[in-house]
Amino acid sequence: MSAPSLTRQRARVGWFLTLPALVVVAAVTIFPVAYSVAISFTRVGLTYDGLRVEDWTLSNYATMLGSSAWREALVFTLGYTVVTVAVELVLGIAVAVLLDRLEVGRGWLLALLLIPWSMITVVSAQLWGYLYNATYGAVTWGLGLLLDEPPVILGTPAPAITAMAVADIWKTTPFVAVIVLAGLVRIPAERYEAAEVDGAGAWRTFVSVVLPALRPVVAVAVLFRVLQAFGIFDLPFVLTQGGPGTATQSLAMLGYRALFHDLDMGMGAAVATATGLLVLGCCLLFLRVFRSHVDEAGEGGAT
């Protein structure tokens, strides 16, 4: 390329030019996150003088790890994330493949599909709440036609979790579909032709040609979805308030309650920090596994 001194000089100018943006990012992202992490190691008292750190301690984490509420929320959040993301991925790919093959009306159908995604979760959760309502809900009524005694959907753990997952899948499958579709249209026609020449059937083509080519976009879709599903808050907040019992209490709800209901700053921060670390760990792990696959497929590499 060029002489090292020139590179360094350019780098300096680059840093200089990006500095304002970095300061903003630090102020609105890094500082609050670091502050929250620091608070999680304290026992904080609210006084007339404002926030006062009474003690630096690990007790928030000790209490959290020892609490059944946290463990239940963790199991629920993890299970919920894995299941909804997996289902959304399968459905999303199916929808995308269908859209890709569609000759007419693709734009219209796409727009129609995106309606659930464009809806604010609080609103869609409220609508699903009406559908699931035990007294007048359409879903309850429909189940009543099939079963002698329809379950009280949001009042029984398994149906409540399923109902929430359905509402989530309904909303976010289109998002996955759109991202996957973007990957699909970029697969060159020659590859399909080559597969055909080699005598591959439709299924074989899908598994050996389409799926490998989709890996990078699928990685992006899964990453976004995992981040979102792990932080799920609005859906249980509106639909179930975490109930019945604590069956649908997510980690984010637990943290919110500790912070804003109980006014326990340290505990709320500890839950948030732990959740952040978990999701970071999951994403890094996922990226590592996926990146090696991507590299094998000869698609990724460049950043």
Place this chain on the structure above:
Amino acid sequence: MALRRRSLLTAGVGVGVGVAALAGCGGGRGGAPDLARAAEVPRGEVTVRWWSFPMATGDGRDLRTLLIDAFRRHHPTITVETVDAPAVTDVSRAVLATAVAGGAASPDLYLGDVAWPAQFAHNALALPLDSVVGAGYWDAYPEPLVRAVGHAGDSYAFPFYVDQAYLYYRRDLLDRHGLAVPGSWEELAEAVRVVTRAGDAEYGLAFQGAVYEGLTANVAEFVADAGGAILDEEGTRVTLGGRSGERALTFLRDLVADGVAPRAVGTFREQDSTDAFVGGRALFLRNWAYVWGVVEAPDSPVAGRVGAVPRPGFADGAAAGHGCLGGWCNFVNPHSEQPGAAVAFARFCAEEEAQVIMMRNTSYLPALTAVRAGAEARRSSTPVLAAADEVRLVARPTGTPHYPQVSKALATHVNTLLTGGATPAEALAHARDGIAAALEGTAL
């Protein structure tokens, strides 16, 4: 994607250390509030901001305007501006707590739930009032209410209006079957059996059984019916348990198991239970006093066919007529720049003139004993007002600053009981453990 992990880590640690240093310093604002200033009404023109929500009067105006106008006749130099609070109580608390904890001087006074004083006092979010108005000031209010606004030897909120629970019943259906208004839970269960068997109502009793504070209120009432309490008077020890706890929880379980309450009651909040009653599906409803206005509204299908009485008790239990204490109070922001004016207005709202304006123009129940129990209230054609003083007010376990955790532990385990996931004994044991942990501050 080319961010080097090490540099990111270094930056993170650097910021973290900086933050830690900063967190140690604290906010640096204020100090203890000036109580002498809070006791004096300022002379010059001042403005205070009142965090509150619209309260409809019978003729479609806002009670707040009426009260402010009346107040200004006494204090023409004090202007009161209203600030609309979020409609959801928990959201209102979150916003207020963050603002006041951050040292904000506005709002100068705020309407808050009667369940908040202990928590707000503990977290320095409210001005202590005993030295401002004198400890004897509170004698004019019902004793459970005085205990609710108090914490650790001081008082933190001026009573504004009281909400309390009643038993609503379908007078037409009881009459049709020649049944009297039930005097005990046993009679209520019997009446439900008669009416539902005849197909005149789908459910017996609707109440609030979802995982939230509303269930805590219901449990507090049933425990009181059985002669017990959830916490001791100081709010430091669990007293839920023994025969009274078992009886209350067994009865709650049986309500659902025997079909007296709908199976869906574990998902019911105030609105759902009211819907079931107003829609004609339920024979009885346990709900707050404000629901009278809903069931008697012109568009209500059951208007004119409903009665309301204090809740019954157990045939052989403690006294009948328990109703949970709810309602709202005015708190004064300890960082207010006009504490004297804020106190003057909050105090005005708690006293006779304002309480009478409220009683005459709205369906909110007054807090001042002289007005609640006065001849005018007792002559009222609205049963929830006429019987206001007959209800034995039961406080939720709000005496502890950890009330939200206590409430959560109780509601979670009783909800599990209602939805068939635990026996009464298990639910009781788990609730006790959860409440004990909450009181120690080690609950999540």
